[in-house]
Amino acid sequence: MTRTAADPRSFTERMNASPVATWMRRHRSISIIVLMTLVSAALPILAIVPPFSSFQTQTAWLNSYILAGVYVLLALGLNIVVGLAGLLDLGYAAFFAIGSYTFAFAASPIYGLDIPFWPMVLIGAGIAAVFGILLGAPTLRLRGDYLAIVTLGFGEIVPIVFLNADRFTGGTNGVRGIQSPELLGFQFTTATIFAYYIVMAALITVTLIFIYRLQASRLGRAWMALREDELAAASSGINTVTTKLLAFALGASTAGLAGVFSASKLTFVGPDQFKFVVSFTVLAMVVLGGMGNAWGVAIGAFLLYIIQTVFLKLLNSFFGNLDVPILSDIDFIQYQFLLYGLALVTMMLLRPEGFFPSIRRKQELHAEEDDGLEELTLPEDTSARM
């Protein structure tokens, strides 16, 4: 790869120099609230504007937004682990499962419990965090790729347990009849889809504020130091184990939060919802969005989810209706993971920092190019010279 000869200041860098950006940096939480309000207000309107309104009804759009929101939460959580702390977690769906099942046990006929949604949001996130610590405590000493495999194994075991411990979990049938949230006597139902939408937007807003606060804190800086050079970070007095554990726990708790919400929205939880594909999809969202950049990751997750669930389906009916010879026979949904796979490989080869890069992460990922100039061991060249 060669360095581009264009303006050394990237688009993001030029944007960051503007006065609006400076104000936003100074009042981060307020700007997140304002931006999220604007976005959440714009999306339902977008759903009734011509090109989009012809794809599906507004209710269907809101539904897609809400489910996309679950993935946004998951991606934001995984971004703490992968993007900020640089730990590869391949079993992230396990924490999503734990959050979902926690709420399923607490608020469904299965145990006759009737705990309301709001405290369970915190409890579910907490329980997922506990599992994150339980998994992380013994394994975080491992090197990066071993950690990836351990988490992958964990991610496989958790759904197997929920599937096979059918005496407690309903097995393949999962848990049905999970309660919907209730707020000040107002009961959420499928008819009040807007209520879910607002709660989702609020959850994402809070998570974003939380993440930006964390990122700027001592802990956030410790994560980044750890990611860049673990040895140097440890020598500068960072407790690597606690720092990594916190990343794991906070990432897991975000997944738990997403799990509680999704269980209450779908009113159903089953072991098939938490297969490796989920972990992979979320990881692809984080990488494509831009590891380390919370906004990028959130936008990436949202767009990918919408593309995956709405537009691929549309392509099918579009070409089907037009009767285009070859294209009408292709089932585009079938190619979904092929596209993800290709996107992931291409992205890592050409633009490892993602579509919406974090500036720091970008520098790290391209550090090799600067090194390469100084060192003599450029593989291709030396072999030719020898």
Next chain:
Amino acid sequence: MFDPAVLTQQFFNALALGSIYALVALGYTLVYGIIELINFAHGDVFMVGTFTAMWFITTILMMNRSIEDPVLLIGVLLLVFTVVMIFLGVVGVIIERFAYRPLRRAPRLAPLLTAIGVSFILQNLIQVIFGPSPETTPKLFPNIRFQFLGANISLLAIFIFALTISLIIALQFFVNRTRLGRAMRSTAQDREAAQLMGVDINRTIATTFFIGSALAGAGSVVYGLYYGQIVFTLGFSSGLKAFTAAVLGGIGNTTGAAFGGFFIGFVEVYASHFGYARWSSAFVFGILILVLVFRPSGLFGQQLGERA
């Protein structure tokens, strides 16, 4: 349940299953030993092999039942193994060339992510080409069985075990006694120093991928012959189990990987035998986590890569 005849029977089943894991595990261990990359796509390369073998046997050779004539059987097997092993070897080399080599100097996370990407590409390609439902592969072996301690041992199981052992011995010979094998060992120890000594790093790494994938190819033919049914998702779980085997034996250690493969085979078979079939995967992944936590260098330590 504790009937000795049945337990002996299961012993041979475990040997056959373990052989498959051992062959796949060797690929993980070789690649990890030399470039310290968990070749996440390896399980799916193996899966591609099962489908290649099925396609080659049914469509090209037009065989769909067992072959009684021993000469013909040997000829067909030789042909199938050669074709699938070479094909998979080439697939492995192509993957290395385009997905891993450009990232050799990138942060660790990068090649691991492309590996996952490649794994999904392979899975989806096979799903699109052959369809999502399981396919039947022809069982070429005639149903010849031997009596041994009251158990019924099939010729196929004996063949599988013998083949695996010969391949493992051949690999040992290759790694320890040949020039390319020496290049592999030196590259694994210190890539830069090896390069300064005139080892062509790229060729050596490509060879390693070729051998690893070809061994998975042998495993994949065996898988089809033994189970008679394949599905496009099989690469993920068998890959993860084979990886567990590699870790168990000490990653980078070829003998260890072979041993680990058999061990995992035994765990799976006996777990099913004692009524925990649904939990057998969970057991294997549990072993994986325990080994990585308590003894990350595996039971036999590391042989190729010394930098753990």
